[in-house]
Amino acid sequence: MKTNNVILQFTAKIVFFIIFFFSIHIFFAGHYTPGGGFVGGLLASSAVVLLVISFDLKTVRSILPFNFMFVTATGLILALSTAAFPMFVGKPFFTHFFDYFTLPIIGKTSLHTAALFDLGVFLVVVGVTMTIIQTIGEDE
């Protein structure tokens, strides 16, 4: 991408945030309406991909200086430890817990350990997608 496409780049900066927040919304909405960790993760990475297309890999790397392999690993560990946690309190592997709480601002809401597991999925999807795109894109 040698050309300096001002309009694309400016739009991308704004759209990036829109997609990214939408992906977070989709992620949290997942338990009751369409969405979830998998598609949320894909959306988040598509937001990054948009940046990659309008700028280039090097710029994006300096904006988001993550090691995406590390993101993948974090996700896997999070998912695994969520699944393994019940074993330490005498419940079978992969028992999920949930309850309803009243939180300030948000009001009555439900909290799930399943969401933590889903967050792991989210991170793995983002990590893997971005790892693949970065490695293939860099392979000049």
Place this chain on the structure above:
Amino acid sequence: MIQVLTIFIPVIAAILIPLLFKTVRSIHTGWFVLIVPILLATYYATFVASIANGDTFIQQFDWIPSLNIAFVSYLDGLSLLFSLLITGIGALVVLYSIFYLDKTKEQLHNFYIYLLMFMTAMLGVVQSDNMMTLYLFWELTSISSFLLIGYWFNRDKSRFGALKSMMITVAGGLMMLGGFVLLAIMGGTYSIRELVQNAPLLVELDYFVFALVLVLLGAFTKSAQFPFYIWLPDAMEAPTPVSAYLHSATMVKAGIYLVARFTPIFAANEVWIWLVTGIGLLTLFWGSFFAVKQTDLKGILAFSTVSQLGLIMSMLGAGAIAYHVDGAENTVFKYAAFAAIFHLINHATFKGSLFMIAGIVDHETGTRDIRKLGGLMSVMPLSFTVALIGSFSMAGLPPFNGFLSKEMFLTAMLSIKEFELFEYGTYGIIFPIIAWIASVFTFVYSFYFVFKTFTGKLQAEQLPKKPHEAPIGMLISPIILAVFVITIFFIPNVIGDTFVKPAVAAIQPFLYNAPNEVDVHIAAWHGVKTELLMTIGIIVLGLVLFLTLAKWQKAYLVIPAKLSLNALYDFIMDSVLDRGMNRFSKLYMTGSIRQYLTYMLGSIAVIVIGTLFIKDAFKLTFDGGTPIQLYELTLLIVLIIGTLTTLLAKSRLTAIIGLGAVGYTVALFFVIFNAPDLALTQLVIETISVALFLLAFYHLPKLGKVEERVRFQLGRAAVSIAVGAMVTLLALSAHSQKMIPSIKTYYEETVYSLAGGGNIVNVILVDYRGFDTLFEITVLGIAGMGIYGMIKLRLSRKEKTNENE
């Protein structure tokens, strides 16, 4: 608890080794390791008194209770003796290794981790009462010895030796597993003790002999019996402490242990006696005969170990005859089992010291080639003394412990001759004759080992290093063992009462209730009998053969190398497995993805259509189907056009757009059929994959370049059509047959109450079938790493210079 735990103490201690090796560089790691066997030996020593009185100790730790698999530590005379050998000789070997292995040059952490792992494995083998855990530890000894033999892994010969020992012992171990499973099915238990109690019932069963042979195969491969001994000489590539430990005192004796342990179960069958005694004697003869041929010091010892193991094996076989006879003759065969155990102890002492001396010679002169050595007596007087004691004991000369057990061995073999069991008849005379000839050669190689190395002319110019006496630390262990060799000769009955008798009582529980019922007395002087005349004969003929060695040693060269068992092993490994199997693999592993897909899709189509056909599942009904709407039809047409565009496109860009159209159309179908989740995911996936294409677009080859005239191929067309038909049929028949109510209602009812969610798809993903998801993301992570590794590795290899700039 503590008794079971002691088995695992070495391997638990091994966790600390890398830490100690990295942080405490100034102290040799071996000093820390030394604590473990000393502690364990002390612990086991506390059992000696009560076990000599006939007590046994058992402790259980459940592992897989539903399958009756448990870690059971069972200490009786036999397992205690072995445990003491493992930890005692282990301590001496570790002490020796501290001086043998340089703390700056060697990868000590690897070495000691393997060694401690091996110690746990060995303790597990001899203490396990549960056959499944016994097998587990058994194979662990194979693995840890593989690692130890291949310790200097950058040497070709080490790797070859390690692989060879592993191939042979693991193959035998698998056979043994089969035998164990058969025994467990027949006896209804995995416990060896319970099997022993049920032994009289087992003998009658159909597969008893089969199980017997399988278990023996395990024992024979491990204890290097003919014809499986070929791995032992190659295992000599291991560091000498390992050879002294694994290949003289412990691992190779696991087979002996197994035979001893299963004697009460199998002895009732004559096949057992035939095989154990026969193979044992053959091994004894074969090993002793070929030991004289070797030129490598450790090679001589390896063959001598082979032959000595054969000797012990044959005595165990002879001891099993005791189950078949009564009265006066009975005692003779009880004697054989006693002699076997006694010789086992003696062998551990003298062979351990000899291996250490071989290592010292190697360490201080730089070579183990006996042709270059000689005259070391004046330079290394201490080593010479120890070597002399060990060799004379091995040759069966007084006043060393080997003499006592060899006399007992001759007695046992002579009595087989006089005893007509299972129609041995007059052929029984063969047994003492073979035993006698083998003993002559044992005498010859013992002398060959010690005198060719230490006497004669010193050829200092041929040695890589200037020879000098070993440091005292390295000599401590062999000297201790040599002291044992002499002490045991003078107080044989102390050893006999405390260690041998309890072990014999454990081998022959049907004959003895308590160790003190074993009425064998070891005497150095047993009167002028046939045995003594035989010994004199051995010495005379042995001396003659040794002095004329140079003249007849060439006779070994008559046998061509092509006809050896090693050549057979190489043939099987190279020609049959390597080349033959590779050729077979290359037939179908062509590297063409198109062919692989043909195989895969073809077989799926055959299997699925075949199953549908056999199960008569082609029931198509269109009742209850929704009518096709106009927009659905439109989407279908778009889908078909998109697919055709992708296939027929002349430029890659068109193909990508065509593929995108297909994907989005499918997403629209999901929308129509009320699957917003799937639709959403499909849309995002399509977007991302198009982006991926764009990134890779620049690097893809031009379509025109790879274009080739594809001939119409009937096979491929058939596979394609079959797969298409299969998917269609599967979908249609899945819809038509509803034998069980849809699971949908269950989810609808429980999704809120059980999982507190509203979106069934998501709840299934993260909750009901969270296991699936966990593995899926793991696979995803692995795939990501794979792509990363593949591309980055290629980059770093090809464009390393560019990356650095």
